[in-house]
Amino acid sequence: xxxxxxxxxxxxxxxxxxxxxxxxxxxxxxxxxxxxxxxxxxxxxxxxxxxxxxxxxxxxxxxxxxxxxxxxxxxxxxxxxxxxxxxxxxxxxxxxxxxxxxxxxxxx
Amino acid sequence: xxxxxxxxxxxxxxxxxxxxxxxxxxxxxxxxxxxxxxxxxxxxxxxxxxxxxxxxxxxxxxxxxxxxxxxxxxxxxxxxxxxxxxxxxxxxxxxxxxxxxxxxxxxx
Numbered sequence: 001x002x003x004x005x006x007x008x009x010x011x012x013x014x015x016x017x018x019x020x021x022x023x024x025x026x027x028x029x030x031x032x033x034x035x036x037x038x039x040x041x042x043x044x045x046x047x048x049x050x051x052x053x054x055x056x057x058x059x060x061x062x063x064x065x066x067x068x069x070x071x072x073x074x075x076x077x078x079x080x081x082x083x084x085x086x087x088x089x090x091x092x093x094x095x096x097x098x099x100x101x102x103x104x105x106x107x108x
Numbered sequence: 109x110x111x112x113x114x115x116x117x118x119x120x121x122x123x124x125x126x127x128x129x130x131x132x133x134x135x136x137x138x139x140x141x142x143x144x145x146x147x148x149x150x151x152x153x154x155x156x157x158x159x160x161x162x163x164x165x166x167x168x169x170x171x172x173x174x175x176x177x178x179x180x181x182x183x184x185x186x187x188x189x190x191x192x193x194x195x196x197x198x199x200x201x202x203x204x205x206x207x208x209x210x211x212x213x214x215x216x
Contacts, residue, residue, distance in 0.1 A: 092215030107200030
């Protein structure tokens with residue numbers, strides 16, 4: 001069963017990435033998106049990630065602090081993927097950087 | 109074309125709701141989820157909402173302040189839907205309340 005992200009006690013940071021696609025070369029997109037998750041996980045300060053795509057895509061990654069987010073934004077392969085994203089895959093996107101203040105969970 | 113949420117200049121708040129489903133009565137779930145968006149929109153302090161479901165569901169709603177989030181949490185029909193969600197639809201969920209500090213967008 002797929003589970004949602006587990007994160008430590010707040011405070012920590014969330015990067016809320018929402019996007020719409022052009023529809024071009026979606027196979028290449030999936031491979032690159034998977035690769036970005038693989039690259040992000042060992043980054044210093046990375047905590048977890050949740051993602052889903054339907055009419056729009058939403059990826060929420062969780063980070064220890066703003067410095068970790070900045071370092072990931074400027075990681076070389078990630079920068080190349082961002083460039084490719086704008087050139088080929090994305091019709092538009094928004095990035096929101098938010099400080100998680102409270103969290104609660106429930107499960108069966 | 110579907111667009112992602114438009115929000116005003118930060119700061120404002122995001123409620124990041126992630127969930128996994130039991131798989132029971134998903135038709136009833138969709139109707140209730142749509143109804144909750146319809147009910148949320150006119151709430152005082154509501155700004156916008158983004159949602160996508162794949163292996164997990166992610167709904168991010170945006171609000172002017174914490175008071176607006178609290179009022180929506182306690183709205184009567186929303187409370188009934190939360191109760192139904194735990195009884196029928198959700199295997200588990202997390203709610204994260206986060207203050208959006210920065211936002212940037214790009215589009216073709």
